[in-house]
Amino acid sequence: MKFGISLSMERFSPDDSMSSARDKLLMLARVADASGFETLWTAEHHTIECTISPNPFTVLTWLAQHTERIRLGTATIVAPYWSPIRLAGEAAMCDHLTNGRLELGIARGAYQYEFDRMAGGMPQQEGVAYMKELLPAVHKLWEGDYAHDGHYWKFPLATSVPKPLQQPHPPIWVATRDPGSFDWAVGVGANILSTPLSAPAGEVSVLGQKFRKAVADHPERPRPRFMMLRRTCVYERPEDWQSVVRYSVDYGRYFENLMQNIGTVRDGFPEAVPYETVANRANYDPQAIRENLMFGTPDEVIRKLQIYEDEGVDQFCLGLSFNLPFELQMKTLRLFADEVIPHFARREKAAAGALATTEAGN
Template sequence: MKFGLFGGAARGDEHSGDSQSYRDFIDYVVRADELEFKSLFLVEHHFTGMGQLSASITLLSYLAGLTKQIRLGTGVTVLPWHNPVLLAEQAATVDLVSNGRLDFGIGRGYRPNEFHGFMVDPATAQERFDEAIALILKSWTEQKRWSHKGTYWQYQDVVVEPQPVQLPHPPIWVAAQSEGSVRKAAAKGQSMLLDQFSDTETIGRRIGWFRDEQRQNGIAALPGQIAVTRGLLLVENNDQRDTEIKQRLTAIEALAATARVPGTEENAPVVGSKMLDSSREGTEASTIIGTPEDCIARLNELADVGVDYVLLNDPTGGLERLEFFARDVMPAFAQQTEAKPMAAE
C-alpha cells in the first residue's frame, strides 16, 4: 500500500492572513517528500472566505522546485471554470518543471457557491467538462496548428506549448462516485479518485465496478490506479479520539456552509452534500482513526476490499502527525510493492 496527501492550504484560526497558512503547508509537503510519501493531490476551491486553496496549478509549480520525488496532482481541477487551452499550457508547464511528476485530476464541480460565483449554469457542467478535457488532450498531443469552434470555447490556428514530459500525456485522474462514472473512467483508461466520506463497503463496491469494466475492455488492472482519500485522526491514545472527531466534524460543517450560495438559508440542501458528511457515524466509518495499531487495522480493512493507494487528509495534524504516521504506521505496509499486475475482479 502506498500513501499520499490530499488537501491544500487554508487559513486556520491561528493565522492572521493567508501567507502563514501557505508557508506552513509548503513546509508540510516538503517534509512529506522527505518521508517518501508518494503524492500530493491539491484541492481547488473558490469564494469560501476561509482562505481555501484556489490556484492549485500555481502552487504545484512552486512545489516542483522544492521537492524531488513526490508526485504533484490536482484533486481536482474543476474544468468548467477554466479556459482549456490556457489550463493545458499551465499543467504541461508543471509536468515540465517537475520532470514528469504531474497527476492531472479533473472534475465537474459540485459546490453551488462556485457555480453561482462564476455565473455558470450547473446544467452545463457535464458538457463543459467533456469539451474541455477533449481540448486539453488535443493540446497535449497535437503537434500541428488547429482550430476549434465548440459550444463553450473557440480557437483559431493554435499550436499549444509546452508539450508535457509524460507521453502521450500526464495521467488523468477522475473523481467518480456513481457506477456510470466509475465504469466510464475505467473504460477510458483513466485513473480514479474516490472520496473521503464513503464507508469501506461502498469503496469496495466502486473498486469492483472499475476492475470489472477493465476486464470487459481488456485493460490491465495495475496497482496504483485507484486512490482513496481518508481523513487521518491518528492519536497516541484513545483518550484523544473524541476531541479529534469533534474537531473534524466542526471543519466539515464549516466547509458545507461555504458551499452554499450566499444568502440562502442554513438548512438549504447543498448539491453534493453526501461528499460532506458531518455525522459522527460517518467520521467513525470513513477515517483512519485511533492509535497506530487501530490505524493499521483500518488500513488493512481497506486493503481487503482492493485498496492499495490511500491519500491522507489531515488539515490539523501538522508535521508532528505526518512524522508520527510515517514512523509508526507506514512501516507496516513497506513490504507491499507495485511490481505485479492486479487481478481484475
C-alpha cells in the first residue's frame, strides 16, 4: 500500500491571510515530496474560503515548480462545471507543465451550495450524468478530431490542444461511493477514489466489496487502482486525541452547512451550524471519531491501516485539510513518513522477496 496526501488552501476567518494559506500549502507539499508520499491531491471548489481552489490545475502547475517526484492529482474536478474541450485541453496542458505527473480525478460534485451558484441550482446528485458524458468525450478529444452530439454538450469536429504528455493519457480516477458508479468507472478503465467519510471501519469493508464486485464484473479490464481517503492526524501521546477530535468536530459543522445546504455563507466564510441541525449527529460522538478516523499514535495508525490494506486499498490518502493547525499537519506528515510508511515498505519488500524465492523454486 502506498500513501497520498490531500491538501487545500484554507481560510476560516478574514483575519487569516491568503499569503499564509499559500505558504503553508507549499511547505507541506515540499515535505510530502521529500518524504515518500506517492501523490498530492487537491480539490476544486468555488466561492468558499475553507477550500480555496477554483482551478486545481493552476495549483498543481505551481506545486510542480517546487517539487521533484510526487505525483499531482485533482481530487476532484467537478464534472458539471466543465466542458469536454476545456477539460481536455487544460488537463493536457497541466500534464506538460508538471512533466507528466498529472493524475486526473473527476467527480459529480458534493456541495449543493456550489451547485446553486455554479450549475443553475440543479441537484448535485444529477452531476453523475454529466460525469458519464464528459469523461468519454475527453478521451476522444485526446485521441484526435472528434465531434460530440450529447445530452449536455454539443460541438463540431474539434480536438484537444495540446495532447497529454503521458500516453495514451494521464491516469484517470473517478470519485464514488455508489455501486453503479463503481461499475461504470471500472468499465471505462478508470481508477477509484473513495472515502468512508466518518463512518465506522465496517464502511471500509463495504467500499472494498463494491470495488471487488466491479472488478469481477469487468474481466476485460486490467485491475484498476483503489484509493481511500480519511481525515488523518498522527501524534506522539495517546492522550492527545481529544484536541484533535475537537478540530474534526468543529470542522464538521462547516462541512454540514455546505453538504446539507442548511446554513449561511458570508463573504465566502461558511458559518458553523448548530449540532442540533446536523442530520448524522451520531458521527460526531468523540469516541466514535477517535476510532473511525485515522487519528492516533503511529502504532494505532498502523493498526487501523491494516484494515484498508486487507480490503485491497492501493493508496491511503491522508486528509489534512480540516482546519487542523499547521503545526499538527506538519507533525503528522513527519511522524507518518518516519514511522508508518517504513512499516509498510518493509512488508512490501518482504512480500516481494518471498514471491521471488517461490518463483525461483518453481
